[in-house]
Amino acid sequence: MDFSMTPGTFLFEAWQARFSLLNGLSVTIGSSAITIVLATLLGILVGITLAYGWWPLRLLARLYVDFMRGIPVLVLILFTYYGLALFGINVPAFWAGVIALSAFATAHVAENLRGAVQSVPAGQMEAAKSIGLRFDQRLRYVIIPQAFRRMLPPWVNTGLEVVKGTTLLSVIGVVELLLASQQVMARNYLIIDFYLLAGAMYLAVNFALAQLGGMLERRFSYLRY
Amino acid sequence: MVEQVLLRAIGVRKSFGALEVLKGIDLEVRQGQVVSLIGASGSGKTTFLRCVNMLEEHDAGDILLDGDPIGYRVEGGKRRRMSETAVSAQRARIGMVFQQFNLFPHLTAEENVMLGLTKVLGKTKAEARDIAGHWLGKVGLEARRGHYPYQLSGGQQQRVAMARAVAMEPRLLLFDEVTSALDPELVAEVLQVMKALAESGMTMLVVSHEMLFVRDVSHHVVFMDQGKVAQAGSPAEVFGNPESERLRSFLGRFHGFF
Amino acid sequence: MINYHFDWSVIARNMDRFLAALGLGLGLAVISLAIGCVLGLAVAYARVSPRRWLSGPAWFYVELIRCMPLLLLIFFIYFGLPEFGIYFMDKTQSFVLTLSLYAAAYMSEVFRAGLASIPKQYVEAAKAIGMRPWQRQRYVVLPVMFRITLPAISNNLISLFKDTSLAAAIAVPELTFLARQVNANTFRVMEVWLTASAMYLATAYLLATLLRLVERRYASIR
Numbered sequence A: 001m002d003f004s005m006t007p008g009t010f011l012f013e014a015w016q017a018r019f020s021l022l023n024g025l026s027v028t029i030g031s032s033a034i035t036i037v038l039a040t041l042l043g044i045l046v047g048i049t050l051a052y053g054w055w056p057l058r059l060l061a062r063l064y065v066d067f068m069r070g071i072p073v074l075v076l077i078l079f080t081y082y083g084l085a086l087f088g089i090n091v092p093a094f095w096a097g098v099i100a101l102s103a104f105a106t107a108h109v110a111e112n113l114r115g116a117v118q119s120v121p122a123g124q125m126e127a128a129k130s131i132g133l134r135f136d137q138r139l140r141y142v143i144i145p146q147a148f149r150r151m152l153p154p155w156v157n158t159g160l161e162v163v164k165g166t167t168l169l170s171v172i173g174v175v176e177l178l179l180a181s182q183q184v185m186a187r188n189y190l191i192i193d194f195y196l197l198a199g200a201m202y203l204a205v206n207f208a209l210a211q212l213g214g215m216l217e218r219r220f221s222y223l224r225y
Numbered sequence B: 001m002v003e004q005v006l007l008r009a010i011g012v013r014k015s016f017g018a019l020e021v022l023k024g025i026d027l028e029v030r031q032g033q034v035v036s037l038i039g040a041s042g043s044g045k046t047t048f049l050r051c052v053n054m055l056e057e058h059d060a061g062d063i064l065l066d067g068d069p070i071g072y073r074v075e076g077g078k079r080r081r082m083s084e085t086a087v088s089a090q091r092a093r094i095g096m097v098f099q100q101f102n103l104f105p106h107l108t109a110e111e112n113v114m115l116g117l118t119k120v121l122g123k124t125k126a127e128a129r130d131i132a133g134h135w136l137g138k139v140g141l142e143a144r145r146g147h148y149p150y151q152l153s154g155g156q157q158q159r160v161a162m163a164r165a166v167a168m169e170p171r172l173l174l175f176d177e178v179t180s181a182l183d184p185e186l187v188a189e190v191l192q193v194m195k196a197l198a199e200s201g202m203t204m205l206v207v208s209h210e211m212l213f214v215r216d217v218s219h220h221v222v223f224m225d226q227g228k229v230a231q232a233g234s235p236a237e238v239f240g241n242p243e244s245e246r247l248r249s250f251l252g253r254f255h256g257f258f
Numbered sequence C: 001m002i003n004y005h006f007d008w009s010v011i012a013r014n015m016d017r018f019l020a021a022l023g024l025g026l027g028l029a030v031i032s033l034a035i036g037c038v039l040g041l042a043v044a045y046a047r048v049s050p051r052r053w054l055s056g057p058a059w060f061y062v063e064l065i066r067c068m069p070l071l072l073l074i075f076f077i078y079f080g081l082p083e084f085g086i087y088f089m090d091k092t093q094s095f096v097l098t099l100s101l102y103a104a105a106y107m108s109e110v111f112r113a114g115l116a117s118i119p120k121q122y123v124e125a126a127k128a129i130g131m132r133p134w135q136r137q138r139y140v141v142l143p144v145m146f147r148i149t150l151p152a153i154s155n156n157l158i159s160l161f162k163d164t165s166l167a168a169a170i171a172v173p174e175l176t177f178l179a180r181q182v183n184a185n186t187f188r189v190m191e192v193w194l195t196a197s198a199m200y201l202a203t204a205y206l207l208a209t210l211l212r213l214v215e216r217r218y219a220s221i222r
């Protein structure tokens, strides 16, 4: 890399492209954040259905989770993108991508939650029953808080998968960080440099996410049994 | 004076698959009484207690608390399972202490006691804290109110579990071998608390292998054998005059005490 | 949905192409897993090595790859290597290289955990009968580890198989690429994507079942 500040050198071109790249980065972070929030909320619902649901619902949830885990995310994204358009639902590519990614991540959160909830000893549920807590209260005050710590590591993992998965939105034309970088390269041909820069940015985002996960884990490390 | 009947079981049956564990249990617990269930391992003591608290559903017979059937309503001659909310409300009137303590590990001793007070009985945090403090004091653990379960010994955990159960002011307290998971030197402190509770007039249904405790504290002893009540009566009658060979051999295992 | 009329004839006509594309994806996954296992084993040994100059870079490699989006790696190697004067690879070879390097990072974690979980007595018993260090690895540690890690290897194969869909981004004619192509040419959106999804799902399921059989076979000769 040439680090002098003249046209055609990396630093110069990177400075020129700063807005495009930051824009791409913000799309990556934005779509990841929305997906993670959606998938966490829906995943909790589906996961609780998996663990405690009335059996037809449980079967449905199980089918959903297994389907989502058997189909490549890219196929989900393309299917959603073309499929929604077909039914006259004109959502921007960004939202089609976020929906597909969320559907995928929901399955992972759900399976993770089911495992965590079922790893809480049965006696906890019984003790919670015996003081008269209702089902929703037992989950909220007794089971979920205990499952929480066990859920954290795989949840962070899902988050990392989501961030990485947002690159697939570039395939349907969403200008996230990867596509933004490629558009920059198309102007200046600094292919290696800008892939490395994009890589460094993904590293930074994922590192931050992993740190956050580590922090949460330490914060809740008093949950020992 | 004869106290009124608080809990009455009539012909309670329960099977797990093909295995019939309870074969028609009849039993009464009067207000303020301590009734002990004794019997060999596998005779169905735990299962019966769990049915009383609806941790298991019995298949037939009735369990009445204050005359109301537990876990179901009778409508037009048919049994109907109660709603989740109604079952929970009934459970709040019955406390249970478990062999494995089952304290909530993510809550402090005080919070363990407060949870039911605030969420089930709708007390304010401040009220609940006072009540928790009172009962933790009664079991000798006021100084440990901020400790998490893993910071407490087994005996202390079990005493917190008792405080958690009594603080709800239940009509009836169930104890299932609450000293069995404890190191021998910790048994006495837990039995001490149970004895104090009994003396304060709490109605208790106790499963225990602590025969000295059973003999000294119970008003009534029920010997269960293979899913049935084989003999019931005052401690003096049951221990002094065992009718069946099985009760004699069961008691024989504890002969050091008698 | 209201006015959509299914017409499966497009699929029927192209079934041979769909199957060939599926086969290609499966092949890519298997080759990448094989190369990834060999590389991953080397990386795993490097990571548990007491020599810092080995374990350090190995750690860095694994963490780096696991933080990188696969698609970025695919593009970087496909478009980047020629910048370094490496021209001889076609897009399929380039993709296999990428997926292998990617798999190596994940497999090394699997093997590292496997190595760590092997009971010490095994190695000591092998020492006691006079085996040399590499013999201990070859005849005792590796076979045991292989059995322990078989389920994880299976899971990785299925993941890699799904990852081959990304080869579509550099026009490797596997299933996702073909589906997109047929979709663009015929506009039979539902049929095409339902077929592709079903084929991925069925293959993943079959693989899982098959691998479970293999696992059971090995479990029985423990």
Ligand SMILES: Nc1ncnc2c1ncn2[C@@H]1O[C@H](COP(=O)(O)OP(=O)(O)OP(=O)(O)O)[C@@H](O)[C@H]1O
Pocket (backbone or CB within 6 Å): B016, B019, B021, B039, B040, B041, B042, B043, B044, B045, B046, B047, B048
């Ligand atoms: N959930 C269950 N499913 C199947 N069988 C069960 C279940 N719970 C208990 N049993 C069986 O019911 C029988 C009675 O068990 P229970 O726990 O009530 O005995 P117990 O009198 O409490 O014995 P112990 O003194 O060992 O605690 C046993 O044979 C037991 O194996």
Ligand SMILES: [Mg+2]
Pocket (backbone or CB within 6 Å): B045, B046, B047, B176, B177
């Ligand atoms: Mg028992």
